[in-house]
Amino acid sequence: MxxxxxxxxxxxxxxxxxxxxxxxxxxxxxxxxxxxxxxxxxxxxxxxxxxxxxxxxxxxxxxxxxxxxxxxxxxxxxxxxxxxxxxxxxxxxxxxxxxxxxxxxxxxxxxxxxxxxxxxxxxxxxxxxxxxxxxxxxxxxxxxxxxxxxxxxxxxxxxxxxxxxxxxxxxxxxxxxxxxxxxxxxxxxxxxxxxxxxxxxxxxxxxxxxxxxxxxxxxxxxxxxxxxxxxxxxxxxxxxxxxxxxxxxxxxxxxxxxxxxxxKNIEKYRELKLRLLNAPHTLLCGMAYLSGFRLVKDALNDEMMEKYITILMLTELGPAIPLNLDQKTTHRYGREVMDRFRNPYLEHQWLSITLQYTLKMKSRAIPLLLNYYNTFDSVPQYFARCFAAYLLFMKVTKEENGKFYGESEGESYLINCDSAPYFKAVWERDSTHEVVSNVLKNKDLWGYDLTTLKGFESNVENHLSNMMICGVKDVASALNVYA
Missing domain, CATH: 3.40.50.720 (NAD(P)-binding Rossmann-like Domain)
Incomplete structure (x- = not known):
């Protein structure tokens, strides 16, 4: 001893x-x-x-x-x-x-x-x-x-x-x-x-x-x-x-x-962590899980997903951090985050990251989306596909004993999110077009009407429809062809 x-x-x-x-x-x-x-x-x-x-x-x-x-x-x-x-x-x-x-x-x-x-x-x-x-x-x-x-x-x-x-x-x-x-x-x-x-x-x-x-x-x-x-x-x-x-x-x-x-001020470190570590985790958890990956490191060992994550972080999230950080700082931190994501010694479950998915999207990711539009006034395509995957992940297919479940490849998964009852009602009531529109304009969820962002609603709807037909991973990999 x-x-x-x-x-x-x-x-x-x-x-x-x-x-x-x-x-x-x-x-x-x-x-x-x-x-x-x-x-x-x-x-x-x-x-x-x-x-x-x-x-x-x-x-x-x-x-x-x-x-x-x-x-x-x-x-x-x-x-x-x-x-x-x-x-x-x-x-x-x-x-x-x-x-x-x-x-x-x-x-x-x-x-x-x-x-x-x-x-x-x-x-x-x-x-x-x-x-x-x-x-x-x-x-x-x-x-x-x-x-x-x-x-x-x-x-x-x-x-x-x-x-x-x-x-x-x-x-x-x-x-x-x-x-x-x-x-x-x-x-x-x-x-x-x-x-x-x-x-x-x-x-x-x-x-x-x-x-x-x-x-x-x-x-x-x-x-x-x-x-x-x-x-x-x-x-x-x-x-x-x-x-x-x-x-x-x-x-x-x-x-x-x-x-x-x-x-003198540590806001830079807080924003880097929140926007380039926590936000990618949140944005990617639904997409990765629905693409068949269960562990974070497994997604990083997939060439397509690694490329997707890298481009999302360095070309869309990094430039949208509202502190005007230089590219060298965000890229260096981004590379450190990638090393952490692919750590072969950690068994980090994507599903565990979906806990309170909607709340995390609002606090970690949506501010970046809004700032991206303020800066570039265009659709962040990788972000949009992550949002579409989030909507698909939140499609409730079963409710048992007060718990809500979705389904992927015939396998049930727990939707551990306070907004699950809302999404159950939306998916049961609305068409795909209406789901996207109603969720995006819901200010109670986001504090903002996201349908006012030029092109975002149509892009999310298009990606979501394709994911429901072709599968999430195929839709994600299609974007990489043009990256």
Missing amino acids: LNRTTKNITSEYPEKVLQFGTGVLLRGLIDYFIDKANKKGIYNGSVVMVKTTGPDVSEFTNQDNLYTISVRGLENGQAIEEDIIVDCISRTLSTKTHWEEILKTAENPEIQLVVSNTTEVGLQYIEENVLVGCPESFPGKLTAWLHKRFMTNQAETLVVPTELIVNNGGILKEIVYKHVIANNLGNEFSSWLNQKVKFCSSLVDRIVPGKPNQQEADKLFEKIGYKDNLIIKAEVYRLWAIEGENIENFLEFAEADNGVKIA
């Missing part, structure tokens, strides 16, 4: 980071960066890891807080396989049983960075007394910790939440200040927070599937020569974009890996 004795690990680093959360994303990304910097001699610090979900931390203490990250994937088209023992966690404490120990870390002036990932639900205000016992909410816990710091050493502190919410730093700051007022913590504390505590928004991006299944784990243990109950898998790509100015001294470990980005 992995521990410091069996692997003869003697490294010890001063505690410099307080981390709320023990999940695989934090361990596979943030702690990965810190560990890498330690091993390169760029940083000299460890992480106090706080468990917020239960009292038992034995899975960590049994292994002396060591764990392995198995990095698997492609980088610049080359296969990468790395197995890294992370040894930057000094202690794992539970808010249920170690709250006083956690508060005491505020007295250590060397701990100047607080990071968190307590899920999006964690960044909510709950009315509570933050100075009596352990507060229920994460913002309440953080307020109590910051107050303890104010009452002791008043050292400067950087707070960087990683929860997947836009402006997560600003939202967390607002909640903390709300606790300050509600708990009558005083003007002096508020003044100190204003002057000495920085809240920075951040964006994280790395697929960390977590612990491998038993069969895969056994093969890994044989390869690395030891057992590890905390082993996690991670893709090669990694990004932690942190928004702020004059914060580099809190983040010395950032120099160790170009996946850590510190910028």
Whole structure:
């Protein structure tokens, strides 16, 4: 079993980071960066890891807080396989049983960075007394910790939440200040927070599937020569974009890996991820599934689909990102996304990406469609065919026990989308022409009448009709002939 004795690990680093959360994303990304910097001699610090979900931390203490990250994937088209023992966690404490120990870390002036990932639900205000016992909410816990710091050493502190919410730093700051007022913590504390505590928004991006299944784990243990109950898998790509100015001294470990980005504004990274990673996933999931592909990597191994995806991303989606990004930036990011899509080590199901298909189309893809028209005033043909495939995927053929199903090649699939009842009614009532027209003009779905976009309605209808006659893959491949 992995521990410091069996692997003869003697490294010890001063505690410099307080981390709320023990999940695989934090361990596979943030702690990965810190560990890498330690091993390169760029940083000299460890992480106090706080468990917020239960009292038992034995899975960590049994292994002396060591764990392995198995990095698997492609980088610049080359296969990468790395197995890294992370040894930057000094202690794992539970808010249920170690709250006083956690508060005491505020007295250590060397701990100047607080990071968190307590899920999006964690960044909510709950009315509570933050100075009596352990507060229920994460913002309440953080307020109590910051107050303890104010009452002791008043050292400067950087707070960087990683929860997947836009402006997560600003939202967390607002909640903390709300606790300050509600708990009558005083003007002096508020003044100190204003002057000495920085809240920075951040964006994280790395697929960390977590612990491998038993069969895969056994093969890994044989390869690395030891057992590890905390082993996690991670893709090669990694990004932690942190928004702020004059914060580099809190983040010395950032120099160790170009996946850590510190910028005055991180909107560029958010838009690239949303429009060139999330949007293609959403646009392509129905088309790929109805073309017979079940895994993302299988579609990328098909020459026709790879070409289709590349052209969609680089000639239609990239130029439509509303930040006027240069082509070099979008093409470089696009190539990284293609490596991630074709990662042979990940079993990413296209069907799972269709969850809440309509909502994702509205938030991720439709803004690109509108901006494409604002820029080029013409039909994005690859986008139009993806939209046609989306309409066909949403054709309900069966309803059972409140669930809705479509059918492809004689095989039923679940339509896991809140708009499924609407599409069931539309497809049962309307002709193909009416389906396209009624769906496109539905402002409740899109917030916009898409029939007003010149040529889009007729193109979608034409593609949809051809897909129903010839099949989705044949229609997609026909477009590639002229690409």
